[in-house]
Amino acid sequence: MGCRKVLTLERLQQIRKEHRPILEARVGEAGNADINEDGSIVLNGDYYKKQVRIALKNCGIINPLMIEDYIAVDGYSALANILFNKSSGEIIDDMMASNLRGRGGAGFPTGRKWNEAFKYDADQKFMICNADEGDPGAFMDRSILENDPHSVLEGMAIGGYAVGADKGFIYVRAEYPIAVKRLRTAIEQAKELGILGNNILGTGFSFDIELRLGSGAFVCGEGTALIESIEGKRGMPRTKIHRTAHKGLWQKPTIINNVETYANVPVIFQKGVDWFRSIGTEKSPGTKVFSLVGKVQNAGLVEVPMGTPLREIVYDIGGGVQDGKGFKAVQTGGPSGGCIPAHLIDTPVDFESLGKIGSIMGSGGMVVMDEDTCMVDVARFFLEFTVDESCGKCVPCREGTKRMLEILERIVSGHGEDGDIELMEDLSETISKASLCGLGQTASNPVVTTIKYFRDEYEAHINEKKCPSGSCRPLIKYFITEACIGCTRCAKSCPVDSCITGKVKERHVINQDVCIKCGTCYEVCPVKPVKAVVKG
């Protein structure tokens, strides 16, 4: 490899010129995208029309296994331009001016982070891409890694040049085998071409990227835990004495950014800071990718300008709630986020607005919930997740979340007591304030927001031993009404012997003492328009 000819700017431009018609012909043939006058290629169809795609702009358009495809859509042109025409300081200035904020959850301004590492003198610095995407139900980063891996590599290389790092790591979760494979191919192709490696484009700048795999630990998405994991240790967060931008991986200045953050970087340098700032809001410029899932008509990835009202995302793009059911809430931010109730659906989606109502933007998970979803059970579900994933290093998180889960389990099984809500509020405050890392600090968000907006549901569980959504099994009962036509279907399908009894063509009865509340009778009852089996 040593004697390979250095890639030149001319050669890069030539590849672009040669390959562009091939890509356009393929797009034309596939017919799933339109080529605009300015040369941009965008997916067609209503679902995409209402979106503004920056991070996802190449997804579904280019072939991720062909570096030429990426080059044909102006890929690596930002890096090339920067290497020849800009100093590190200028890039840092541009990044700060763009006010790009981290897409991994916290929203920290990327330029400021880079500046910290830039200013800090050291013989070795590192760039890390956080591709650990741990939020269950979110797959934004996966989509970028699988469909546009080069945009991440380019973003990292630009960052490397800016802060003075010549080595990058991508930490990918092992549960994403296709992403790993495509990243591997992309890195190989980039090195082969010479856009990564030693002396890139003959400018003297070298940048190499290595893949590291996670092994199934959610907490490794936290920056310092991720660093520990790359160092080959248990992935436990560090006590934050130093900034990672000063002392990170192997105690060297280290920049950690999220996949989507990096994917934004090349576009900002291609189209300019002013263009970027013209999208989104003053404090949160640009777009955000969301994975819109749950009880929504059109589930999928959605990229919209920051500040877009939640209603537009859920209704105009998502098509509203499935099966004509009533909308109850949207959960954003996964296990660290909160539930946003129906009356706040006009909230603009940006870092500040979501924070104000107690939720977070998070990495972009957006789970739609309908009238059948029990909010207490949702809180319990997320707490169970955090308890499982807490690394155990600090007491408030390790013990506090467990105690809180115990209380929630009691409530959903009908053993809630007076004072449970207050106790959880108290615990939440302690856990949030005293935990070592973001996992613990945000673990109570799902509980706090559901108490705040759905307190009546908690009270129904605790005081009346009722689950208003009819979802917590120990708290629901099934009855057969006079509408029963005696078809015997329920009795035949019931998994319990001697639970449902009755003669043919006569009203049947459920024996509450043996009923296991599996809901089978409710499912199979053919009586219309209102079923003879009711849930109460």
Place this chain on the structure above:
Amino acid sequence: MEFVFDKEKNKEKIESFKMFIQDHREIPGALMPVLQEAQELFGYLPREIMQLISRTLKIPMAEIYGVATFYSQFSFIPKGKNIISVCLGTACYVKGAQAILEEIETILGIKAGSTTLDLKFSIDSTRCVGDCSLAPVIVINDDVYAKVTKNKVKELIEKYRNGV
């Protein structure tokens, strides 16, 4: 019960693993990639392999064990060729799932969460696979079996033992 790691049978894999360690021993933070390769290659982390890692990378066994137990992808026992998941959800439970599980445990001579010594079967218990009206339900590999009885379990195990 201990699994005997058959060094003879795994000779080629061990050789290829040794090469992998040699190639990676110099890289900083080698332990994770090395453990991941071992898990991939052998399907779990045999003690002998962890000792080999310990010797070659000069990392104490305790530390290796500490790292390996932290991450959920690493396993210390092999999974069987056939994985039997017994649903212990409410519907299955009242229809005798516990008895079904016990029957399977008796036939195979192992408890839920473990693997037979011949590596043919593993037993897992799960909570409701969403087929409650067909209770009791067991899932073998990707196949769902409804309304299983003790007799049916015997048949099924025989069927899979002989390889369907």
